[in-house]
Amino acid sequence: MGRPKGGAAASSSASSKKPKPKPKQRGGVDFKKYKHKVGRKLPPPKNATSTEIKSKTIVLPEQSMASERAGMAVNKRGLTLRELLQQTAHYNANVRRAALNGIKDIVVKHPTELKLHKVAIIEKLQERICDTDKVVRESLYSILQSMIFPSLKEDNAISTRSTLFLLMANILNGMTHLSIDIQLMAFRFLELVVLNFPSSFSSYAEQAFNNFIAVLSNDRINLHDRNKLNSVLSGLGHCLSLVAKTMENDDISNRQVHDLSARELWKCTSDEDNSVGRAFAMPNLLVKLQSLVQILINSVEVSASELCAKSAIDASSSEALLSALHCLDIICRIFIHEVKKPQLRFSISKTQFGPDWLRSSLLIHLKNLWGVKRLFHEKEDGKFFIFNLKIAEIFLCLSAWIDSTMFPAEEFCHFVSSLFAKQAKTLRNKDLMEMYLSPIITCIPDLIFNAPDDSKEHLLEAFTDAFRGCKVDCKLIFPYLDAVGEMLLPEKTGTWFAEDGSGVLGYHDVWIHELPRILLQSIDKAPSVTKVVLELLLRIGQYFPTLDCENLRPFIKLFGVESSSGAVELGPFVNLARDCQELATSCLYYFPSLLPDIIGPLASCCLSDALEPLVLFRVVEVLQSTYKAGSLQITELLSFLLLLMARFRVHPGGLVTSGNPSKVSNWDTFKSLNRLILTSLSEMGDGSLVLELMWNNLSNAIAKKPSMHNMNGLFRIIVTLDAGTNKLMNEDAVKLIAGYLVDASLDLSKTIEGGFQPDKTRLFQYFIKPCTIMFDKNDKVLCSTLEMLKSFITGDDHLLSSLSNFNYPGELSCRVCAVTTILIFLCNDRKLHRNLSFGKSVIKGILDYIRHQLGSSGPNVTYEEKQKLRSAFEQLKTKALQLNCWDRSELEGLSITR
Known part of the structure; x- marks a missing residue:
C-alpha cells in the first residue's frame, strides 16, 4: 500500500481537534432571547413609542358643505345639476349612468331647473348621443323623449332651432359612427326629433337620406343584425311620411297663395309653426328615393325567403318586413304625386320622373315583389296574409300605370279578389284587419275603372260580398261606404261608372239595397256611421232623380211602422242627432215614391214631444217643396x-x-x-x-x-x-162653434174677480178671432150661433149635450155670465155691428130671459146669483145700445124693477 495522501491526513487530524469554547460574557445579560412559535405575533418592545393620536372632532359651521348647498336643487345623492352634468362626461360608464339618473331625479322633483337651464342641459347631454355605453344612450333617449322635448316645444322658434342644430349635428355624426350599435341608435334619435319637431327635418333631409342609404346597404347589418334594422326602417317611414305630407301642404299653399295679400303671404312664410316644414330639394331627393327603392326591394326579397324557410315567424323579422313594405308604399306615392303634377318644380323635366319612368324604372324594380307575393300566397298564416295586403296596396296605388305586359290584369284582379275572400277567415284580429284592409278598399274604385272589362267580375263579386258581410261597428264600414259612393257617384273622379259598360251597373242596386240596413243598424251600434249613410243616400237621390226606390223601402222604418189597425210605432228618427234629422228630412224630397207610406209615421214623429221645433218646421217646408215640385x-x-x-x-x-x-x-x-x-x-x-x-x-x-x-x-x-163658406150653415157646425165660444168664455169667467184680467182678455180675443171673421163674412152663421147661445142660457137639454167640453154648469148665473162675456166681446168689434143687428131679436130675448129670472122669486135663484145676473144684464144692455140698431122704446121695457 502506498502512503496516504496529504489531503486525507489533514482532514483526519482536523477532525480529531476539539472545538474551542465560547468566551463568557462579562457582566449581566442585556437582551433575553425568546423562542416563539411560528405564526405568533410578537409583542411590541417595552420601549416602543406609541403613535396613536386621540383628538376630538372640530366643527367649523362656516366651512360645512351642507351650508353651501342650502336652497339648491339636489338629487338623492345630494349632487347639484351642475355636478351631475359634469359627471356625464366621466370616463367610467357607471358614473355616467348614475349622472343621467340623477338628472332625471332632479327634473322630476324640481321642474324649474329644466326651464332655467334647458339649453345648458341639452348642450351637455347631446355629447352622449355617441356614447359607447348602451345604457347611457338609452337613458339619454328616455330623458329627451319624456322631459326635454315636451318642454322644448313650449319655447320660441329661435331657441328651439339653435338647440336642435346641436342635437342634429351629433345625430348625423352618430349615423356614420364605426360602431353599428351607435349608428342604429342615432337613427332612433333622428326619428324622435322628426316626430317632435317635423319642421326641422327639411334642413337635414338630404344628409339623413344619404345615411339611410348607407346603413341599409351595409351587408354587415343586413346579414347578421337584420332584426336591428327595425329602428332604422321605422325612422325612414316617418321621414318619408313627412316628405309626403309636406308635398301635399305645398300643393295647397300653391293653390291658395294667389288669394293672399302681401302681408298675409309674408306671415305664412315667416311662421314655421303654420307649416310642416320648408320645401325639400326635390330633384336630389327623388334621386335618393330611387336608390332606396332598389335597396328596400332587395331587403324584402331576402327577408321573405328567410321567413318562408322558418317554421315560425318571429315578431322582429315580421315587423322589419312590414316596415320595409310601408316605406316602399310611401315612396311610390311620392313619385305618383310628382308624376301627376302639370309640371315638376325646380326645372325637372317630365322625361326624368314621368309616366314613362314609372313603367321603365319603378315598376321594373317592383316586379320582383310579384314573386314575393306568390311565396306568401301559398302560406295560410295571418302574418303572410298581412304581407300580401301590403304588397297589394303598393300595386293598387300604381294601377293606373300598370299594363298587361308587366302584370297580367286578370291575375292581379284575382289576387285582390282572393284577399277579400280570405280576409274574414285568415285575419281573426279585428284591429289588424281594419288597419291593413282599409287602404285596399280605398283603391278598389281606381282598380275597377282601369282594369279590363273581362277582369272585373270576380273583383266586383268579392268586393260586394265583403261589403255585405261588414258589420256596422267595424271601422272598415267607412272605407266601404266611400268606395261605394265613389263608384255610384262621379263627384270625386268625374267619371260615371255606370257608363263604362263594364258590368258595374249591375251591382248598383245591390249596394243601394244595403244602405237602409246599415242605416238602421248603425243608429244604436255606431252613431257616427248614421250620418255618413244619410249623406250618401242624399247624394244618391240628388244624382239619380228617377231612381227606383224599391231598394230603399226599409228607409221607411227610420220614421216608424204603421200597423194594420192604424197604430204607429215611432222609429228612431226622433232620437237622432240634429244634423242627422236634417239629412233624413232632406232625403224625403228625393224619394217621393216612398212618401205615401212615410206620411203617417212622419206625422207621428212630428207630434212627438222629443222632436225639436226647428226640425218640425223643416219637415213641413220639405213636404211643401215636394208638393210644388209635383212629387207629392x-x-x-x-x-x-x-x-x-x-x-x-x-x-x-x-x-x-x-x-x-x-x-x-x-x-x-x-x-x-x-x-x-x-x-x-x-x-x-x-x-x-x-x-x-x-x-x-x-x-x-x-x-x-x-x-x-x-x-x-x-x-x-x-x-x-x-171664411164665408156655406158649409158652416148646418146645425152640427153651429153647435161646434157655439160650444167652442162657451168653452173659452167659461175658462175666462173662472179667473174674473172684480174685473177682467188683461192677459186673459187678450187670450180670449185670440181664441174668438177666427169666429169673429166667420161672423163678419156670414151673418147667417152669426144669427144661428146667437140662437144656440140663447138655448144654452135657457137650459135646452137636447142642445146642451154637445155644446161644451167643460162640465155643464148648472148655475144659471154661470151660463148667463159665459154668454154675456161672448156677446160683449162681439159687440166690441165694430165690424160685427151690422151683422149683430140682424140678431137683435135674439139679444133682446136673452135680456128678457135674464130680466124675468131677476123678477122671479124661485128658490133656485139665490141672492148672490141675482147680483151676478143684474151685473150681466146691465153690461149686456149697455153694449146692446151701442149697436145703434135699437129704438129707445124697444129697450125701455127691459128695465129691472128694483
Missing part, C-alpha cells in the same frame, strides 16, 4: 197638415198665458206651426177648392172636439181658405 199628391199633403193642426199637444192642456213659460213650453211653437201651415195652404191655389178637398177630414177633426188650441187652429184653416 195634394191630398196627402193636406192630410198631413190637418193631422198636425188637430193633434199637436200644447202643454199644459188648460188655457194659460204665453208670458208664463214655466207652464207653457210649446205654445209659441204651436203658433209658429199654425202660421206655417196656413201659409202652405194659402199657396196651394183657390181657397174654396182646397177647402172642398179637405172638408170631410176637417169637419171630422172638429167634431172630435180636440183642445181649444187645436180647435182654434182648425177654425183658422176655414177662415184662411174660405
